[in-house]
Amino acid sequence: MDEELKEKSYEQPVAKEQAEEEENIPGVVTTTSQEINKFLQKTKAQDFINWGRKNSLWFMAQAMGCCGVEIIVTGMSPMDTDRFGIIPRNSPRQADVMIISGYVTKKYLPALKKLYDQMPSPKWIICMGDCSISGGPFYESYSTVQNIDEIFPVDVFIPGCPPRPEALIQGFLEVQKKIEAKEDKGSGYDR
Amino acid sequence: MTGDIMDAEKIIDSLNSKFPEAISDTNTESERRISAYAAADNIVEICQYLKDELQFGHLSSETAVDLIQKNEVDIVYHIGSYDHPVVLTLKAKLPRDKPQIESVVPVYWNANWYERETYELFGVQYMNHPDLRNLVLPDELLGDWPLRKDYEGFPQNTAKNLV
Numbered sequence: 001m002d003e004e005l006k007e008k009s010y011e012q013p014v015a016k017e018q019a020e021e022e023e024n025i026p027g028v029v030t031t032t033s034q035e036i037n038k039f040l041q042k043t044k045a046q047d048f049i050n051w052g053r054k055n056s057l058w059f060m061a062q063a064m065g066c067c068g069v070e071i072i073v074t075g076m077s078p079m080d081t082d083r084f085g086i087i088p089r090n091s092p093r094q095a096d097v098m099i100i101s102g103y104v105t106k107k108y109l110p111a112l113k114k115l116y117d118q119m120p121s122p123k124w125i126i127c128m129g130d131c132s133i134s135g136g137p138f139y140e141s142y143s144t145v146q147n148i149d150e151i152f153p154v155d156v157f158i159p160g161c162p163p164r165p166e167a168l169i170q171g172f173l174e175v176q177k178k179i180e181a182k183e184d185k186g187s188g189y190d191r
Numbered sequence: 192m193t194g195d196i197m198d199a200e201k202i203i204d205s206l207n208s209k210f211p212e213a214i215s216d217t218n219t220e221s222e223r224r225i226s227a228y229a230a231a232d233n234i235v236e237i238c239q240y241l242k243d244e245l246q247f248g249h250l251s252s253e254t255a256v257d258l259i260q261k262n263e264v265d266i267v268y269h270i271g272s273y274d275h276p277v278v279l280t281l282k283a284k285l286p287r288d289k290p291q292i293e294s295v296v297p298v299y300w301n302a303n304w305y306e307r308e309t310y311e312l313f314g315v316q317y318m319n320h321p322d323l324r325n326l327v328l329p330d331e332l333l334g335d336w337p338l339r340k341d342y343e344g345f346p347q348n349t350a351k352n353l354v
């Protein structure tokens with residue numbers, strides 16, 4: 001069972017889109033959007049793009065465990081995450097950040113992968129709470145999926161049970177720092 | 192009998208006189224809690240009697256206990272009543288290698304999901320259940336019966352990030 005799960009893990013999130021076939025139009029030189037991306041990544045323009053990306057990290061409101069309550073608080077007005085450009089979205093299609101916020105069960109993992117696939121690139125993942133990092137209080141359970149970081153490209157881990165909203169915001173700031181430093185896994189840099 | 196408030200003794204007496212063969216090991220734990228073992232073959236009859244004649248109309252839960260040393264699985268029904276201040280714990284012993292019992296869904300409709308859950312976690316086969324399939328367990332775990340004492344996938348020790 002565990003081997004099966006790992007086989008389906010994601011190596012590089014953008015790798016799939018590179019498989020687009022080149023079109024052949026006579027007299028026209030075409031390129032794929034992936035090539036444009038790869039070209040831009042080598043230029044200064046990427047710094048500007050990253051500045052934009054890091055200041056609009058919209059996250060998917062997807063509460064999975066009790067940590068979900070803290071996600072909800074984070075999206076509320078007292079935390080005012082808008083000042084960092086962090087806004088909750090209800091649809092994966094509009095989201096940049098997926099927060100794995102709690103225990104992933106063997107039953108839920110396929111749905112989680114589907115949600116991740118539905119998010120447009122570039123996309124980042126934050127592991128929130130002990131459950132998603134190691135299994136937390138449920139680490140010995142028969143239905144908990146362990147070692148999530150082998151399945152998804154996780155950028156930031158936030159320990160805690162549950163982490164406070166401030167810790168989650170700090171996690172977002174760490175993602176921003178990583179994006180700025182071009183060290184994140186979500187943008188698909190060649191390494 | 193309808194309308195009378197019965198106490199624990201009367202309920203046990205009534206059960207014993209109606210099913211002298213099928214009811215055994217009755218026990219009055221307190222004024223409010225009584226328990227009894229029922230023969231697995233008569234479980235639907237007994238539940239029907241409890242519901243129709245003794246006003247025990249509320250099945251609060253149905254689950255199982257795996258008694259691995261005795262090599263048996265006990266099905267446990269907690270049945271409450273709106274008329275009598277008593278909760279009845281009805282148990283039925285099943286052999287561990289082939290637990291099979293008649294479904295009580297025709298009597299208590301809400302037993303449907305309880306029985307599906309007991310099926311997926313303990314592997315108890317409910318005969319004549321309207322829709323016996325797994326309730327929340329993923330399909331690939333079906334057949335492992337995770338809450339049985341000899342289940343081997345537990346505890347999982349593959350987490351590497353533990354501190």
Ligand code: SF4
Pocket residue numbers: 064065066067068101102103128129130131132136137160161162163
């Ligand atoms: S880490 Fe703690 S608070 Fe978060 S989902 Fe797990 S048990 Fe709940």
